[in-house]
Amino acid sequence: MATQNAKIDVHHVTRVEGHGNIVVNVTDGTIEKCEWQVPEAPRFFEAMVRGRHYSEVARITSRICGICSVGHTLASLKASEAALGIEISQQTDLLRRLLKHAENFDSHILHVYFLVAPDLLGVPSVFPLVPTHGDVVKRALRMKRLGHEWGTCIGGRTTHPTRAVVGGFASLPGGARSVREAEDNLRELKEKLLGAVPDAVATFELLGELAGGIPPFTRPTEYIGLVDDKEYGLYDGKIGCVMPDGTRELFEVSDYRSVTNEYMTDQSTAKFAKHNMDSYMAGALARINLNYDRLHPEAMKLAEGLGFKTLCFNPYMNSVAQFIEAVHNVYMSVGYIDQLLEIGLKDEKPVEPTRFGRGVGATEVPRGILFHEYEYDQEGFCTKGNCIIPTNQNHGNIQRDFDALVPELLAMDKTEKEMELMLEMLVRAYDPCISCSTHYLDVTFKK
């Protein structure tokens, strides 16, 4: 006998960044309402950058999000550099990739351990685990701290990085006053990264034990993320799409509007997006579906050990994809440090603008592909800004998952409480960053 009546009203879902609501009403077997709502306060960043100098813009848009502030900084710098005709050096490119990997690791560890694991362990938060699973909590905090130290070494800070500026870096890794000291800082970072391998293995074992608690729900959808010639799409690349049948497409970053197609809905202060299908997914699962072959061999080994196969259509598996990426981040960064040390660090000044115009930049933040676009006047002051945030792009897909999942849960005779938990877990799996997603907008650039 299927469940006939349910009334779910989760006001401000917990253990997610920002504010989202889940509302489901089922009466006599009929689903009257099933909504993912986004009531986050709008913040108007595109209006804030108007009139600001190019050297300040990334410092402002970094404040869109505390968790992905590195990603916002990098997308912003890339957009400004495209607008200002700046080509960055190889050293800057490598250091930025290192910084991007740090953020991805840092955020994924936070999400997998602090936001998702409590559901799989049947507790409301990480705090009750302190007495019962003290070693797990300490490991989680240790890994989180590593992500922070890694990003701080390169970016100066992980929340609103200081050193990454238009054209390059304002100071050397670790804030070193000499190249030799900076290289020592990188060597020390490499040792720390290699030292994290036992913690990664322990996490792998824990995930293996808990994987049975991941709901088996699947819903084929379109996946969108960066595809890079040089590595697994993360810092740079073209916009890649993969359809449920495996068909792939590539688009230039400057054509992002033809991919994101944002639209407004009354259930949200954030816009929704769609491409070939009526929604798509961005984030770790999208990236791994697009880039699986480019995973570091050590990360691929763990993926195989967890039985992870692409294309994966289960959104709950996003958290598993995040862990696989976190391991990939560690090994790739060790490689980048070796490369930087082999070339030899230089004390470079940031590259100066060669023109003032319009430009687009894209990078992957932990939650998916992020676009920034700016236009500058001839004195270098910003006249227009546009930021398209991954969580925005995922809101439509979360709604479609709800539409497919709720009837399945009713048919499985789930109780209201069980349904509520499954829906909350689904939202958490997307790792939404809602305070980011309410700063989008529909700005038309003059041709």
Add this chain to the structure above:
Amino acid sequence: MAKVKCAWFDFTCCEGCQIELTNFGEPFVDLLEHIEPVEFREAMSEKTTGPIDVAFIEGSFSREADRRRLEQIRERAAVVVAYGSCATSGGVNALKNHTNDYTEEVYGADAKRPHLDSQKALPVSAAIKVDYNIPGCPIDKAEFIRVVEQLVHGTAKVYIPSYPVCVECKRRETVCRYDDGDHCLGPIALAGCGAPCPADGIPCEACRGMVKEPNEAAMELVLKENGNLPERWAKDKSRMFTANIRGDA
């Protein structure tokens, strides 16, 4: 001694200050010997309607709809701490306050939809009484812990420095941004952060606010004459984080 019941709440912000709290690493477990988190939406599903010893509030007050929620926190909390610049001054959210068309700029034809209603960004203290302010974008972790220590041990006064960031640059022997061909708001910016930005080669943007009675006219002159900033930039420079503190606010 009973643990101090602490709760965290967020309003209009990036939630970066609470992320900073997760960056302590293992020592965070030691902190839990002194405090008991009873509500923290981003980290825990537990909620409470009971009294709270210390409420930490992050984010600006930017919607009238949020006033009631703030009042309810105030009613339940013995001590209210606003932390992070969004909460202490409106922070970066106030950067748009001097304009009137921000909703149209961002939401275009959809601007009139009622759920997009938003007022100018204000500090938490514009809605409720705040006992202590911890400024910064983001907050300085060490300062946060010091304030928590002072609250846990019942120190009468929570100490936040009142001198400018320049003092901290001199103390750590950072080359002045002006000597490096750059500009900086250090002379009027409130210290306490340890001046990490100039040390990393970028200007201080006064994210913690300004010292008492700042000489804004002299600052503007320095930005123009020593920093070579054009007139409009020098005039607007400090708006990034101090829009609600400036003389023209």
